[in-house]
Amino acid sequence: MKGFEERVREATNLIKQASYVTAFTGAGISTESGIADFRSPGGVWDRYRIVTYQEFLSSSEARKEYWKMKHELYKDLREARPNKAHLSLAELERLGILKAVITQNIDGLHQDAGNSPEIVIELHGTNRKAICVDCSRTWPIEKIDSILxxxxxxxxxxxxxxxxxxxxxxxGQPMPEMEMFRAMDEARRSDLMLMIGSSLQVEPAASIPRITHQKGGALIFINRTETPWDHIATVIFREPASEVLSNILESLKG
Ligand SMILES: [Zn+2]
Structure with a gap:
């Protein structure tokens, strides 16, 4: 792998040449904000079993178990603040460069960092709200959390x-159709996508960067570990996302 500075220069040049840049983010962008990847050891999933959507609908015990897990998770989420990687993406939007943020995360940190809610596409929903499964009314999560x-x-x-x-x-719950449709549309339009903090193992979300590649767009991968799709990336970073993105921003402005 080439040196860090050289890869930062390459990534900066790709951004300068691109006319439609998007980002695709996963759990890895939020670990520096103190939100554990749910797959990592010691995460809440070690202490609670997975409750499927079907169980949630059919069993009061399952609903209670699910809400207790969320209640515990919410304490961490409330404390979490966007890190330099989130803030850099918000800055890229302000500079008129970044057109969409497609995320697998449910933590709302992209919006907290300053990305416009309209350009953030949440493929796995959000922990910031609660929703009625029948009439689809929503409430801020704080409101429901406080009456649990x-x-x-x-x-x-x-x-x-x-x-x-x-x-x-x-x-067990289908992906939200509208979000998936928007994400695929943004991926097709992108001539450059920044893939940050996803191991690209969960489909169909992982297919998003592949669409950009198939349409001839370039990919910059920023992830601590290998992914099955590293061979289609133009530039790869294993360094922390906050460090990579803040260096790219400096280089862009310099
Ligand atoms: Zn209702």
């Missing part, structure tokens, strides 16, 4: 009586 104990961890919609669920996409 009163309702014995099985909150119901005041309008229709439906179950209230965190607005994240659960196992």
């Amino acid at each position: 104990e009163e309702v014995d961890f099985d909150p119901r919609c005041v309008h229709c009586g439906g179950f209230i669920k965190p607005a994240t996409i659960s196992f």
Whole structure:
């Protein structure tokens, strides 16, 4: 692998030459904000079993278990702040360079960093809201989180009586069609995509950078570990995303 500075120069040149730059982000961009990748040891998934969407709909026990897990997770999420990698993406949008952020994350940190909510496409939903599974009304997660104990961890919609669920996409729940459609459209339009912090192992999300590649766009991969798709990337970084992106920004402005 070439030296860090040389790769930063290459990435900077790719950005300068591109006319439509997008980002695709995964858990790795938020680990520096203290949010553990749910697949990592010691994560909440070690202490709670996975509750599928079907179980959530059919079993009160499953709903309680799911909400208890979310309640615990929410304490960490509330403390989390965007790091330099998120802030750099917001700066790239302000500079008129970045057109969309497609994310697998549910933490809302791209919006906190200053990316416009309209350009952030959340493929796995968001932990910032709760939603009624029947009438689709939404509430800020704080509101539901604060009443969980009163309702014995099985909150119901005041309008229709439906179950209230965190607005994240659960196992066994289909990907949101509109978000998937928008993400694929952005991937097709991109002549450069920054892939940050995803090991590209979960489909169909992992197919997004491949679409850009198939359409002739370039890819910059910033991820601590190898991915099955490294061979299609033009430039690869294993360094921390905050360091890589802040160096690229400096180089762009310099
Ligand atoms: Zn409802």
